[in-house]
Amino acid sequence: MSNDDQDLFAAAMSDVTPLKKSNKIESYDREEQIAKSKRLLRDSKRKRMQKTHPELELDRKQIFSKVGAFDKLLxxxxxxxxxxxxxLKNGDFAVQALLDLHGNTEEQAEILLNRFxxxxxxxxLRFIRIIHGKGYNSENDFPVLKNLTNQVLRQCRPVIAFSSAAEKDGGVGAVNILLKS
Known part of the structure; x- marks a missing residue:
């Protein structure tokens, strides 16, 4: 920069006061902000769902052991x-409603599952089925959607029983559900 440019800049900035330390944002992480926004949105949707359907209220503190791709749910x-x-185990009932969670993220699947x-x-309805898949495309060792389904169903009071489906109906990649009458 030339001396003229520096003088011009100094003159333009002469009446500017520096920000206080407490008002400064040290760094801006776009990915972190996006993740935070998604968490807030997911939490607000969950709260809205729980207000309209209290029987779907989940206790996030309750911990369930994870199930593997080939584990049967019961x-x-x-x-x-x-x-x-x-x-339920044998699929000896007429499915009254079906939900396929394939291709959804965990957040999307949870919203769909609660709505369903x-x-x-x-x-x-009395007998329903959810297809969660076997988790072959999960990044970790445990199938994400299968574990989510297991957790949500165990905490939903109107769900009185569920079991992995018979092989003809999807086997360990689907779950048959009995709802309270």
Whole structure:
């Protein structure tokens, strides 16, 4: 820069006061800001869903052991008859609603899953199926959508039982669900 340019710049900046230390942003990380925005959006959607459908309220502090790609899912509340559980395992029922989560991110899948369960409960459906896949494309050792499905279903009070589907219906890549009547 020439001396004239420096003098001109100094004259233009003469009445400028520096920012206080507390008002400065040290660094701006675009990826971090995007992730923070996504978390806030996901949390607000979850809260909205929980207000309209309190039976879908999840306890995020509750920890479940992760399931692997080839692990079978099985859950039932107290009092569910063995006959009903066997119907779920064998697929001996008419599927009243089906949700396929393939191709969704964990956040998208959670929103779809909660909406699907809320609709099924509102319609008083009894037997539903969710296809979560086997997790072959998951980046870690555990199938993300299968574990999400397992966690959400175990915490949803109207879900009284669920089981991995029979091989003809998707095997360990799908889950049959029995809802409270």
């Amino acid at each position: 859950y039932s509340q107290k009092g569910v008859q063995l006959r009903e559980i066997n119907r 369960l809320a609709d099924a409960i509102a319609q008083k």
